[in-house]
Amino acid sequence: MTHDVSLCLKEAEALSLRILDKAGFSPAHANAITRSVVAAQRDECHSHGLYRLINCVDAARKGGLDPQAEPVVHDQAPGVVKIDARGGCSLLSFETGKAHLKEKAERNGVAVLGINHCFHFSALWSEVEALAELGLAALAMNPTHAFVAPTGGTKPLLGTNPFAFAWPRPGRLPYVFDFATSVVARGEIELHRRAGNSIPEGWALNTEGDPTTDPAAALEGAMLPFGGHKGAALSTMIELLAGPLIGDALSHETSPANDAGTGRPQHGEIVIAFSPETFLGAQSESQLTHAEALFDRILEQGARLPSQRRFEARERSLEHGVSIPTPLYEELERLA
């Protein structure tokens, strides 16, 4: 039996800031990272919560990211703002670019934020959700490392490439989804390995290119894309738009940070924002109401909206704080 440690959100923030400060992160980076991991913890997205600070600090120690990097803004075109993260974490770059993206989207209807040369560990939903709270619809995508085989192939090439979308709902929390284009997250296979369980067929191939239910063989081999050739196709689009289109790396050109300092974890991220007000003018309000018909009809038939569980967790956490397993808390305290 494991016990949990309860923290109010302020305590969780303070813990995160102490850890990041000790690891040499600038206050700007520490604040941006803390907002992201505490939001994930609050929403009970444990894999992107306080737990991620361990990787983040470890990557900094291994030279995989620059904890002091100052992002540089480049106004590339009327509809494109680019931010060079200069090896820092993506989150500060997103926060730096957000107002530029909004301004461009509102002027042009649609605009793109391209983040380059960033270390990326965070969930994309927090970014598209932040844009939806500003009244924009938004899409975000990024490559990761070569973990996933293309359909018909047997070798890791594509990242687990997440795809996130948000739509503004006036007076309510936005409509948001965020999914990996692999069948499951890499961490899910890792959890099965640690627990000594086999994985379902269809998740991965071994190094011979054959289907495997052995999680260790899967981690050595190749994960599979969700939805067969369709998910693989979507993943290639993410490679191209969040890679060459913004002048950045493909997943197979990157690798996790390592002790030898030869990892190359940095890559790009693309965020596309649409302004309903600019698309619709005076019709904007009535069309946002119109969109509610879709959500109403999903709920009416007993289905859930993608972020519903997360928003329910948020309500609980805002009232009662968050809980983390004692071993994780102790590991974090050692970093603090």
Place this chain on the structure above:
Amino acid sequence: MTHDVSLCLKEAEALSLRILDKAGFSPAHANAITRSVVAAQRDECHSHGLYRLINCVDAARKGGLDPQAEPVVHDQAPGVVKIDARGGCSLLSFETGKAHLKEKAERNGVAVLGINHCFHFSALWSEVEALAELGLAALAMNPTHAFVAPTGGTKPLLGTNPFAFAWPRPGRLPYVFDFATSVVARGEIELHRRAGNSIPEGWALNTEGDPTTDPAAALEGAMLPFGGHKGAALSTMIELLAGPLIGDALSHETSPANDAGTGRPQHGEIVIAFSPETFLGAQSESQLTHAEALFDRILEQGARLPSQRRFEARERSLEHGVSIPTPLYEELERLA
């Protein structure tokens, strides 16, 4: 045994133009539709080839589309051009808007073409491919009619909502994919029904909301999205971007044309174009070369590119013409 009728591409075009002229389509619509169905026939996409002329003529007869409608261009914002199809087929609107979209994408980096109030029967790959041939990367999406249940639900709500993407490859045919967000196309279930075959589990639910392998029950009930909740989420994004964002209908608000003239087949389409030249400036050429590394590595491991089969068919058809089953040819000749 059925025999096929061989036509050279010129003959296929002439047949299509005669059919559309007789059905009252304006020359502008007849030309745009003919380019699309002959291109699909040439690429051996039979379900979007000459066969579709039957539906198209039938929809016009039932008042589901206006065969003479003249699209109206509206310059909505620096990054958004909207075309009101005024009840006509989407294809002429796309051709009308294409140059505006290109000009806006090249100026701003990213731009959107929104087509409203159109009758839509064509494959999206031909549109994104045309944009890639102009040097743009492009995404196209549209709702259809309520055929697909959201994950966790049991009733048709979402369309089969296609999602198409193209990326320019200098000196080569573009990288293109185009897929329905349902597990299979509706026509696939119809083909099983006609052949008296059952369908695999996982394709659809019956009207009770239970999984079914009976194609007739599936057509009465609800199709399922590809890739579970991830495919369903992608489909909701298509509903929102190609619906309310451009001031147009959700799939559940539309219905096929019918004899009573009460169908409401018209809806919107959204096309998003990105200009690599504007995103990348002097780096554009080297980044397009960089993108080739992805395609090379897909092919090296024995996997195929999504449009490879279609491009191989194109080569054959350009040399030898196209073949269609005699019964289809005879049905088309009766319309001509």
